[in-house]
Amino acid sequence: MGIGLTCVLLLGAVLVFLKTSPQFGGKISKNDVRIFEMSKNFKAGKFVNESPTKATPSLKDAYRILKLLSQKQENTVPTKEISVNKLSDESFAKREKVTRFTWTGHSSFLLQMAEKNILLDPMFSEVPAPHPWLGTKRFSSELPIEVANLPYIDAVIYSHDHYDHLDYETVQTLKNRVGKFYVPLGVGKHLRAWGVAKAAIVELDWWQEAVLGTITLVATPARHFSGRSVDDTNTTLWASWVLFTEQERIFFSGDSGYDSHFKRIGAAYGPFDLALIECGQYNDDLPDFPIHMYPEQTVQASLDVRAKYLMPIHWAAFKLNQHPWKEPILRLEKSAAKDSLRLVTPEIGAMVSMDALDSHRTHWWEVYE
Template identity: 40%
Template sequence: MVSNLDAQVNEAGYYSTQFKAGKFHNSNETEQPNMRKTLGIFWRYISETKQSPVPSKPLPMVQQSTSMLTQLSDTQIHMIKLGHSSVLLKVYGKYWLLDPVFSKRASPFSFAGPERFQDTPISLEDLPPIERILISHNHYDHLDKDSVLALIDKTKEIFVPLGVEGDLKQWGVDDTKIKAFDWWQEHTDNNSLVSFVPTQHFSGRGLGDSNKTLWGSWVIKAGDQSIYFSGDSGYFDGFKEIGRRYGPFNYTFIETGAYDKDWADIHMTPEQSVQAHLDLNGEVMFPIHNGTFDLAFHSWYDPLERVSKAAEHEQVTINTPIVGEVITAGTPHNNAFWWKSLMSKG
């Protein structure tokens, strides 16, 4: 069942402490974009020279198929990074998708916008029936309309932040499959608990809809395993509160990429990502939100280089699997720093 009646919606709006004056807000107010800052960032994009924004060689990948996924045991949790922040979980025999983005571009346009460095390790068509999709927020690199529509007929339910249910219903998704969540709202069933918890970010898919929908992260507890999935966030004290309420976590999937001084409040540096993992009381950290799209001014490999050094300094165990590689919870994994041989200064 879904708890917290404060998250219900009526014609007057949202009964949510985060919804004020027609918009959702962070717990700690952050600087909102204005025209001057937007134009300044645009000028940087056309005037600054980037170093290695995209890989010069093909990135490694482990291809997956329906039969390969079926062969994975039904008595454990298996985790597969599909690219960027998209993760496939096999949770005791049932398949969950986190922020599935299979499209060629993270963009409202099929002909323009950030293009993926490589395909996903499995196609939408080859994915098995999906028990549950979890969406962290509605930005194009996390909520992909084409992927959702391609998956919905073989998906049992989709969990979204408050307000995002409106987009899905407009797209033709049956509202009986949709569950919308406020922060700290929980869903429990026979063998799992899912909770939608705060981040420090924002939302919007076009002109005029800024912060009209909520954003956040997901806590997943199933069997003896506890997983945290960050979505996008700036560093904030909320990580400590999540850790206090739901930690410790066996695995944390933490945003580590697309950071910059011009939007430091809403995206973490790699060093802050490691600190967030520590705040959450995590055991093994997976750096996500990197290696797939060019979304900032740093090189494509900078997030992985910096997070590896920060993790070593803080004595944090990180896991940086190749896209498509299966990681099984509770079993040892030999980490490979696969990007180092592909780094270039060009």
């Protein structure tokens, strides 16, 4: 009886949490659905990938996945905390004409382009989960700059609504100091639920463009999935992004498995001066879930979009899969060397100028185990 009562209480607590926590974001309205139905990426009430893509496990997969997750893996987190370069509060106060950026870890960037301050997938919390108990901590205890000390942000760009990219606490801190939020279709529901004004949100389908000053922003395809709760899988779209001016072109992959969309993006908008492409949180034992890329595919994706330089992202901040934490960059280096692909690998928090990319080819991870 005691065990049964405990189970009932725990189930009740979980249900209350699912229903009341703001972390889970907003709900899709009937009007949203009417808009989504005009997209060829929305079918039978869900967004879909261009190629058939298995993203969520079935009951038949449960045993296999639980077995893999229960296997002890070595070196999945650093043995000591990763240190980051600290930016002064004035670092981005002056709007330079030359594009520069700072990687704040995982897939997050503070980008200054065409005299605009832009954040890509800003996730500044300690744990990428709806509750601290449900995830592992960031590999570094500090951020390059405190969120409260960030300059005015002209635009925030999100690739999709997963917790390691779209973060509730970060939005709460930023929302009154941001000009516009650019998101894939449906992601605006979360921002509206969190108090962001509807007029400040621009939602785009794949291949749609928006203009920010002299910068053109394009939501481009990705191969992934979405969802923040148990009942909202694929009710919002996911995307990669292209940012370009007359002088420069940058590609940001968001999260994506490998597919033919990279070649089409390269044909339509390449070549790119820099490609920021995911390289981490894959699982070699689950090749039938093509929602992330192995490092060798990251290299191929960079070649497909015709990038002059590749910077690997989506690694070195959180443990979200079972591979050794340094494995993505080691495999990437080996693969990139075969194709003479130029890599950019700055330390977290280093300010990188687009006219000095070669000076940020570092091996900062070698001092960590």
